Amino acid sequence: MKKKILIWFLPGLIIGMLLILGAGKLIRVTSTNEFCMSCHIHPLADNSWKRSVHYETRSGVRTACVECHLPPKGQGYLWAKTTTGLRDLYGYLFKDSASFDWEAKSRLDVARGHVFESSCIHCHENLFPLTLTKEGEDAHLYYNQTKKPPDLHCINCHLNAGHYIEGYTHGTNSTFGLVSSAAKELFTKPTVVTEFKSFTEQIPRSSVAFNMMAIPGGTFRMGSPLDEPFRKSNEGPRINVEISPFFMAEIEVTWDEYLAFYAQTAAEGRSTDTEGLRSQDALETDAISGATPPYGQPDQGWGLGQRPAISFTYHAAETYCRWLSQVTGKTYRLPTEAEWEYACRGGTADPYFFPGDPNRFEKSGLRARLSKNDTTVINSYVVYRENSPTKTQTPDIVKPNPFGLKNMLGNVAEFCSDWYQPDAYSRYDEETIRDPQGPEEGEEHVVRGGSFMSSAGSLRSAARDYTRTEAWMMTDPQMPKSIWWYSDCFHVGFRVVCEFDSKTGNYTTEE
Numbered sequence: 001m002k003k004k005i006l007i008w009f010l011p012g013l014i015i016g017m018l019l020i021l022g023a024g025k026l027i028r029v030t031s032t033n034e035f036c037m038s039c040h041i042h043p044l045a046d047n048s049w050k051r052s053v054h055y056e057t058r059s060g061v062r063t064a065c066v067e068c069h070l071p072p073k074g075q076g077y078l079w080a081k082t083t084t085g086l087r088d089l090y091g092y093l094f095k096d097s098a099s100f101d102w103e104a105k106s107r108l109d110v111a112r113g114h115v116f117e118s119s120c121i122h123c124h125e126n127l128f129p130l131t132l133t134k135e136g137e138d139a140h141l142y143y144n145q146t147k148k149p150p151d152l153h154c155i156n157c158h159l160n161a162g163h164y165i166e167g168y169t170h171g172t173n174s175t176f177g178l179v180s181s182a183a184k185e186l187f188t189k190p191t192v193v194t195e196f197k198s199f200t201e202q203i204p205r206s207s208v209a210f211n212m213m214a215i216p217g218g219t220f221r222m223g224s225p226l227d228e229p230f231r232k233s234n235e236g237p238r239i240n241v242e243i244s245p246f247f248m249a250e251i252e253v254t255w256d257e258y259l260a261f262y263a264q265t266a267a268e269g270r271s272t273d274t275e276g277l278r279s280q281d282a283l284e285t286d287a288i289s290g291a292t293p294p295y296g297q298p299d300q301g302w303g304l305g306q307r308p309a310i311s312f313t314y315h316a317a318e319t320y321c322r323w324l325s326q327v328t329g330k331t332y333r334l335p336t337e338a339e340w341e342y343a344c345r346g347g348t349a350d351p352y353f354f355p356g357d358p359n360r361f362e363k364s365g366l367r368a369r370l371s372k373n374d375t376t377v378i379n380s381y382v383v384y385r386e387n388s389p390t391k392t393q394t395p396d397i398v399k400p401n402p403f404g405l406k407n408m409l410g411n412v413a414e415f416c417s418d419w420y421q422p423d424a425y426s427r428y429d430e431e432t433i434r435d436p437q438g439p440e441e442g443e444e445h446v447v448r449g450g451s452f453m454s455s456a457g458s459l460r461s462a463a464r465d466y467t468r469t470e471a472w473m474m475t476d477p478q479m480p481k482s483i484w485w486y487s488d489c490f491h492v493g494f495r496v497v498c499e500f501d502s503k504t505g506n507y508t509t510e511e
Contacts, residue, residue, distance in 0.1 A: 027078075030085065036065040039092040044102040051164035063123070068115050068162050072122040080116075104390040106163060107300075112153050115162065120154040135171055139477030156475040156487075157296075169297040176294055177262040190328035193504050196245060198404065201498075204327050206260040211250035212498055213404045215343050217243055219432065222341055223425055223462055228351055229358040230457035234422040234464050240432040243342045247498040248335065251395040251406050252414065253320065255304035258312070261320050264327075265290025288323040291316055291484040295476065300490055302391040308412045308493040310392065314445050314467055316484045317415050317494045324496065331499040334417040337424075337446045337464075338436045339497060344409065344449070344461045346402030351460040352409065353401045354381050361456030382410035384459055388452035405495075409449050409459045412493035416446040420466035444469065451491035467492075 029035060037046055049055055054063035070080050091097075104110065127140040139157060155161065160168040169176075184207035191202050191209075198214045223238035224231045265288050291312070298311035317334060324332040335343070346353045354377055361378050378384070381401070383393045388411075395406045418424070418438025428436065438446065444466040450459035468489075476487035486492075498504065 027081070031064070031066045031070075031081075033065050039088045040065075041092075042097050042100055042102055045163070048102075048106075048163035048165070052160065052162055054162050063162070067123065068119055071116040071118045075118050101389060106159075106165060107390060108156065108159055111155055111159060115153070115155055117153055120158075124154075133171075138479055142477040142479060152475050157477065165301060167297060167301045172293050172295055173297060174293045176298070177259050177266060190330070193330075196500060198247075201328060203257070203260050203324070205264060208256050208260045210254070210257055212247040213250050215243075215246050215248050215339075215403055217245040218342070218347075219243070220342050220345060220347075221349060222338055224351070224460065228460070228462070230362070230460065231462070232464070234424075235462045237425055239425050239428055241338050241342065241436060242432055242434045243339060244435055245500045246339060247500065247504075248339070248343050248403075248405060249495040249497070250400070250404060251306075252308035252412055252493045252495045253317075254306045255299060255309045256306060258309035258320065259304070261323050262291060265323055266293070288319060288326060290319070290323075292482065294485045295478060295482065295487065298485060300391065306394045306396070307392045308395075308407075310412060310490050310493050311486050313482070313484055313486055314415055314469075321496055329503060331501055331503050332496045333499070334415055334494060335497045336436065337416045337418040337438055337448060338433075340408075340414065340416050340448045341461060343403055343405060344401065346405070348402065348461075351462070352378075352381075353461060354378070358457050358460060361459075378456065382450070382459055383407060383452050384410045384450055384454050384456065385452065386456070390452065392452055407449075409461065410454065411452055412491055413447045413449045413451045413454075413465060415467070415492065415494040416448050418446045420444045420446045420464075447492055453491050 040046075049065075054068070057063070066081075070084065071077055127144070128137060132140070143152065143154075157170060159165065160170070186207055187202040187204050187209070189202070190204055191199050193199050196214050198212060200209050200211050202209045219240060219242045221238050222241045224235040225238065226236070228235075294311065298309075299307065300311070321333045324330075344353065351358050356377050379387045380399050383398060392411055395411070398406050398410075400406045401408055416438075419440070419442025421427070421439045421442055424439055427439065447465040447467055448463075450463070472486040472489035473481050474488050476482055476485075481487075
């Protein structure tokens with residue numbers, strides 16, 4: 001009997017050991033960089049890794065793919081390896097690697113899903129090495145104090161550690177905005193406006209100019225009807241609004257425009273305390289106090305120029321308007337929510353200022369269900385989720401609305417001056433409200449229009465949103481947090497309006 005047990009036990013033991021050894025070898029082989037690259041054949045993935053600080057390290061130890069993209073062994077390693085391997089195998093067999101948008105895949109919101117926080121900490125146990133800068137100490141202290149919520153990940157500050165990103169800046173970006181205008185003629189005076197007619201504003205002491213469109217006064221129904229697709233309760237009840245004439249910028253404030261402000265005011269916005277740290281609240285001088293240097297690259301590496309300026313706070317946008325008013329002698333400000341919707345609609349009353357059904361456009365990701373005309377209409381007027389390469393675009397690729405305004409419903413969402421309240425419309429009791437300014441108080445401000453991240457249902461003229469100050473500053477490691485720059489909001493900008501008042505010039509109301 002014992003011999004029979006031994007006869008069956010020994011082969012089973014040997015087979016089991018072989019399976020264990022084979023499985024171990026299989027795990028080791030499939031965890032090599034060479035094996036990873038057999039599926040991940042996109043050349044940018046390999047090239048960017050070989051240019052990163054994890055490839056050419058000071059110690060000479062080269063970080064492997066699995067050391068970042070899988071958790072440490074004993075912390076869900078085998079499960080993550082299995083599920084990741086099956087996903088990658090499916091992509092290799094059934095997807096075209098040439099069609100992958102590597103730039104989009106390298107964005108923070110995507111990268112967070114493919115890098116394990118536990119792996120970062122497994123290698124970087126000491127967050128306070130002797131070589132760490134003061135700024136780094138503050139950032140790591142903040143990281144520890146926040147108990148590492150899901151939105152706060154090591155790669156929020158070290159995004160280019162594993163894959164090199166051209167133009168990526170970590171830490172205080174003191175060189176931001178240092179653009180030369182030596183080869184360009186500088187304007188010495190703002191544009192003189194003598195009538196209510198669209199004009200091109202010139203920013204003095206810069207080579208920057210931008211178009212302001214004359215928006216005629218009128219009345220409209222603000223909000224959306226109950227049967228409008230994707231309608232939310234904060235879009236009603238509909239109210240009758242009368243709007244006075246005003247000027248509105250043709251496009252969102254561009255980086256060229258915002259950097260003119262930054263270059264002329266940032267010196268007043270930078271001050272140091274006794275330890276040489278940046279002060280967030282610089283003392284006001286006779287001039288407008290400008291923004292402190294951003295902690296990273298606020299354009300996200302997407303480009304400056306005519307792209308809409310992003311990553312700055314509501315405070316920064318308001319300060320820009322005050323500065324623009326000062327240097328031009330006019331009254332520039334953020335639009336009210338009512339002005340914004342009136343200008344966006346351009347005299348229309350449908351969900352969009354162009355023809356189209358939100359239900360049909362919302363399905364635009366399923367291109368087989370749409371005709372060419374369906375996609376052409378919305379794509380020609382709006383930069384949104386289905387036609388943007390996951391980033392902002394220049395304004396020349398879209399058509400204007402009936403008032404001559406571009407990208408009112410897309411590219412970036414836009415700040416309005418009103419405090420946000422979900423029931424704001426129900427607070428008006430007049431039959432027709434003239435130039436409403438919104439609630440008298442609140443905690444967040446209104447944001448209007450969709451962005452390059454939005455679906456078609458969120459692009460409607462009546463759709464409302466609001467700032468989320470705390471969430472948009474979650475990963476700012478500075479103490480105190482910046483009053484000028486958002487660390488986690490890259491889809492909101494603004495456009496300016498200019499009041500039609502005596503400061504505009506010796507105007508007449510006749511065109």
